[in-house]
Amino acid sequence: xxxxxxxxxxxxxxxxxxxxRQLPVAPIIEQxxxxxxxGSYLGSDIQTLPEAICIDTGQEVxxxxxxxxxxxxxxxxxxxxxxxxxxxxxxxxxxxxxxxGRAHIVxxxxxEDKRHAxxxxxxxxxxxxxxxxxxxxxxxxxxxxxYIFGWATHVVGDSLIKSVHPGLHLHxxxxxxxxxxxxxxxxxxxxxxxxxELGLDWAALLHDLAQTPVEPVQAHYMRCxxxxxxxxxxxxxxxxxxxxxxxQIVLAKNREFEANRTSGILKDLALTKDKNGxxxxxxxxxxxxxxxxxxxxxxxADQANFRHMLWEMAxxxxxxxxxxxxxxxxLQEMPSSASDPSWEVLTERWKKKA
Ligand SMILES: [Zn+2]
Numbered sequence: 001x002x003x004x005x006x007x008x009x010x011x012x013x014x015x016x017x018x019x020x021r022q023l024p025v026a027p028i029i030e031q032x033x034x035x036x037x038x039g040s041y042l043g044s045d046i047q048t049l050p051e052a053i054c055i056d057t058g059q060e061v062x063x064x065x066x067x068x069x070x071x072x073x074x075x076x077x078x079x080x081x082x083x084x085x086x087x088x089x090x091x092x093x094x095x096x097x098x099x100x101g102r103a104h105i106v107x108x109x110x111x112e113d114k115r116h117a118x119x120x121x122x123x124x125x126x127x128x129x130x131x132x133x134x135x136x137x138x139x140x141x142x143x144x145x146x147y148i149f150g151w152a153t154h155v156v157g158d159s160l161i162k163s164v165h166p167g168l169h170l171h172x173x174x175x176x177x178x179x180x181x182x183x184x185x186x187x188x189x190x191x192x193x194x195x196x197e198l199g200l201d202w203a204a205l206l207h208d209l210a211q212t213p214v215e216p217v218q219a220h221y222m223r224c225x226x227x228x229x230x231x232x233x234x235x236x237x238x239x240x241x242x243x244x245x246x247x248q249i250v251l252a253k254n255r256e257f258e259a260n261r262t263s264g265i266l267k268d269l270a271l272t273k274d275k276n277g278x279x280x281x282x283x284x285x286x287x288x289x290x291x292x293x294x295x296x297x298x299x300x301a302d303q304a305n306f307r308h309m310l311w312e313m314a315x316x317x318x319x320x321x322x323x324x325x326x327x328x329x330x331l332q333e334m335p336s337s338a339s340d341p342s343w344e345v346l347t348e349r350w351k352k353k354a
Contacts, residue, residue: 003158004041004265005186008205009194010157011040011150013314018321024331025149025321027338032146034208039150041209041258043218044103044158046247047096048254052078060257064092083253085246095250098243102222105155107164116223116238120165124323125234127152130221131328133229138217147215152324153317160316167316170309173289173300183285187294188301190269193310203266210259214251219244 015036019026029036042048051062054071060081062068071078082089090098101109105118105126118126127148134144159165161177172181194200219225224247227239271279271294280286281294289297301307325331341349 003045004206005189005194005269006161007040007045007154007157008037008209009189009310010313010317011037011153012198012200013310014153014317014321017314017318021318021322022336023318023321023325024334024336025145025325027335028142028145029149030338032143034205035143035212035215036146036150037205037209038212038255039147039215040153040157041150042251042254043147043151044154046099046103046250046254047092048258049092049095049250050081050257051092052081054078060260063261065096083246083249085249090246095246099222099224099247099250102224102238103151103218104158105221106159107162113238118235120159122235123152123155124320124327126221126231127155127320128324128327129230129234130217131324132330133220133231134217135330137220137229143212144215144217147212148217148221149321151218151221152320156317156320157313160313168309168312170304170306172304172306180289181300183281183288184292184297184301185306187269187271187281187285187297188306189310191271192298192301193307203262206262206265207259210255210262212255214248214255218251219247222247 015026015029015033018029047064049064050060051064051066052068052071053059054061054073054076055078056071056074056076059073061072061078062081068078070076080091082091083095084090097110101107101113101117106120106123107117109117130148131145134141134148138144160168163176168176170176172178172184174180177185190202194202220229220231223231223235223239224241224243225239226241227236232239268282268285271281274280279294281297286292286294292300
């Protein structure tokens, strides 16, 4: 499974929390929702790539860096997937090593690059600089801002759920975020919370997410362009424009691959009804949890106060948004509601004169 369901959910909940606080980020997100959700996943998880190619069908299979021994389509042989550029080839593992830390900024750096990691306390300054540069270097697009806020939810979300930084209270079966409890988090979030409680249409949301364009500002916040702007002056180290060309190929491929795998993700998470009318998940996902039934997963999530953890997550992200607004004058000048003046106000104001 992927972190797609978790990250998009953190982002959707944080958007609600931001609207509640009447932050100017809320209307930007509301008006560019697909790009916001794209940022919440592809803004950081640049390893969203195929791992191998099924030799019999020619189709791309697997998920970057997770080994694939035989084709999940035919059971037949596979060959490694790679990007070729300037006589060099890059496997998903190489791409992960080169770019993962750059996109997660506070963790995930490899070897020598570890010195470029950003301190947790500096995240608001980093994001505020990126927002300022987006407007001053890349133009007036609000869509790119929504993408940046989506990416910010991933930086915080991944750090908290993976306990890089404390702040969440969750012990679900065997810990906070484990191979055994991940299927529970995904299934309960998708069906019980997403569909039943929040009324989400996942197929539509995930389709739209994958169709959004690459935002040029991503290469800037990953420091894969010429050093510049506010980010360049506040964070002068770690800039590597030579990685820019490869990154552009990776970012485009992320979207193409994400679009292709959406239906497979929906299928993996699908529930079926047995003859007693009980809902069941796939035997594969049940096995990963140590054999829990779907009903037992719902109970385990309830017992662990899983929904309260999601609330903590959304509040932590909204705190970051608030800190970024405090630091970023461009945001302070923007409206906190998309609907002002309301139609009611205009109806009154524009009444036909006698
Ligand atoms: Zn991530």
